[in-house]
Amino acid sequence: GAVVSQHPSRVICKSGTSVKIECRSLDFQATTMFWYRQFPKKSLMLMATSNEGSKATYEQGVEKDKFLINHASLTLSTLTVTSAHPEDSSFYICSARNSDGEETQYFGPGTRLLVL
Amino acid sequence: DAKTTQPPSMDCAEGRAANLPCNHSTISGNEYVYWYRQIHSQGPQYIIHGLKNNETNEMASLIITEDRKSSTLILPHATLRDTAVYYCIVKGYQKVTFGTGTKLQVIP
Numbered sequence: 001g002a003v004v005s006q007h008p009s010r011v012i013c014k015s016g017t018s019v020k021i022e023c024r025s026l027d028f029q030a031t032t033m034f035w036y037r038q039f040p041k042k043s044l045m046l047m048a049t050s051n052e053g054s055k056a057t058y059e060q061g062v063e064k065d066k067f068l069i070n071h072a073s074l075t076l077s078t079l080t081v082t083s084a085h086p087e088d089s090s091f092y093i094c095s096a097r098n099s100d101g102e103e104t105q106y107f108g109p110g111t112r113l114l115v116l
Numbered sequence: 117d118a119k120t121t122q123p124p125s126m127d128c129a130e131g132r133a134a135n136l137p138c139n140h141s142t143i144s145g146n147e148y149v150y151w152y153r154q155i156h157s158q159g160p161q162y163i164i165h166g167l168k169n170n171e172t173n174e175m176a177s178l179i180i181t182e183d184r185k186s187s188t189l190i191l192p193h194a195t196l197r198d199t200a201v202y203y204c205i206v207k208g209y210q211k212v213t214f215g216t217g218t219k220l221q222v223i224p
Contacts, residue, residue, distance in 0.1 A: 045214075046213060
């Protein structure tokens with residue numbers, strides 16, 4: 001149990017286009033999901049917290065108009081990188097918090113984005 | 117969330133137990149100790165968590181000191197597939213924030 005999926009697993013796009021990444025909790029409902037990005041040989045950096053039915057909370061320094069987050073259901077959150085640039089190339093990872101009393105977070109497999 | 121301190125790297129011989137330490141001296145009473153690992157180019161994998169009692173599951177054991185200021189993750193029989201970065205995290209009802217973790221290299 002407690003499986004989180006992401007789609008796509010990797011994507012290549014042209015500079016200036018927008019890319020949508022989906023995060024799904026497959027066997028549990030998640031009122032809260034999180035989006036991270038990771039640069040090579042670095043640790044994960046939290047970008048934003050996504051709550052179902054409300055606006056996402058962004059970490060300091062993360063542009064909310066650049067990284068649009070939608071959490072329309074208890075099993076799906078999406079991250080849209082708008083007007084992507086090469087510096088947005090990174091590994092994006094989502095996680096979902098299981099409301100099991102201890103609030104364990106389970107992570108997706110990640111999406112590798114390359115912007116040309 | 118309380119801050120954690122882990123050694124940057126460790127080696128372990130295949131088949132031997134891997135003992136990964138973590139210091140969390142500022143942990144508060146309602147914060148859990150979580151362990152995740154990240155194998156190269158994958159998302160973090162949940163391993164185990166505990167509050168104050170020692171815990172064991174099919175993957176590992178977690179030993180938490182009585183004062184809760186430190187803990188040890190034990191992989192009883194390390195295999196090459198256990199080579200990964202291991203993150204020790206302390207959290208209450210908050211998001212998971214990652215430090216730099218311990219890079220465990222299992223050697224044949």
